[in-house]
Amino acid sequence: MAFFSSLAAAIDSYTGLSPAAFFTILALMVSAYRLVSAFFVYPDEESAAKRSLAPQTPPPPEAFSPPPQPVQLGDITLEDLKAYDGSDPNKPLLVAIKGQVYDVSIGRLFYGPGGPYAFFAGRETSRALALMSFDPRDLNSDLSDLSEAELEVLHDWEEKFKEKYVKVGDIVSRKCKDENENESGKETKRDED
Numbered sequence: 565m566a567f568f569s570s571l572a573a574a575i576d577s578y579t580g581l582s583p584a585a586f587f588t589i590l591a592l593m594v595s596a597y598r599l600v601s602a603f604f605v606y607p608d609e610e611s612a613a614k615r616s617l618a619p620q621t622p623p624p625p626e627a628f629s630p631p632p633q634p635v636q637l638g639d640i641t642l643e644d645l646k647a648y649d650g651s652d653p654n655k656p657l658l659v660a661i662k663g664q665v666y667d668v669s670i671g672r673l674f675y676g677p678g679g680p681y682a683f684f685a686g687r688e689t690s691r692a693l694a695l696m697s698f699d700p701r702d703l704n705s706d707l708s709d710l711s712e713a714e715l716e717v718l719h720d721w722e723e724k725f726k727e728k729y730v731k732v733g734d735i736v737s738r739k740c741k742d743e744n745e746n747e748s749g750k751e752t753k754r755d756e757d
């Protein structure tokens with residue numbers, strides 16, 4: 565207590581101010597100093613300060629590496645296409661329109677997990693795109709009941725995909741695929757004989 569009374573007496577005798585007024589003025593001066601000195605930070609210091617705030621762990625390399633070049637898959641069934649829905653990061657992202665399979669890996673932000681159009685990845689999207697529908701029942705290629713206008717919408721999507729992505733295969737039925745594989749197996753065998 566004696567310390568505070570002698571501090572108050574010292575402030576009064578040196579400055580002629582009450583302790584409350586003295587500390588208020590002191591606080592105002594410190595704030596003004598900090599405000600003004602903030603305008604005179606050298607650019608280097610500023611970027612160093614920003615760097616020190618930046619996360620210290622480097623981002624994973626795959627966050628910035630471009631996707632690998634599209635690989636031709638040839639014939640693929642709707643069932644096998646599902647494996648290319650982005651759940652396996654080592655597989656390309658594929659989308660089918662009108663039986664044509666496109667590698668949309670460069671559009672991972674659209675079609676990858678959590679993307680707004682992840683719903684289309686690994687699927688035949690013709691009907692859904694023609695109808696601009698997010699209904700899972702429209703993830704197929706049944707166009708039999710569509711209007712001219714809806715087919716036109718689908719055509720525009722197809723053009724967009726052709727322009728932007730690489731076609732890597734065609735949708736075939738399981739039966740057709742098995743037959744083709746048997747056929748090429750026979751041919752290889754004939755070549756060997």
Ligand code: HEM
Nearest residue numbers: 668671674680681684692693695696697698721724725728
């Ligand atoms: C509120 C409604 C919607 C908004 C605001 C919206 C917004 C967008 C935007 C900004 C893009 C990027 C366009 C570009 O690359 O230039 C896009 C692309 C796309 N949208 Fe939508 N969209 C909507 C509804 C839909 C619907 C209903 C569908 C289909 C069911 C759809 C399917 C697509 C597809 C397939 C792409 C192409 C992505 C690509 O380039 O590969 N969108 N959308």
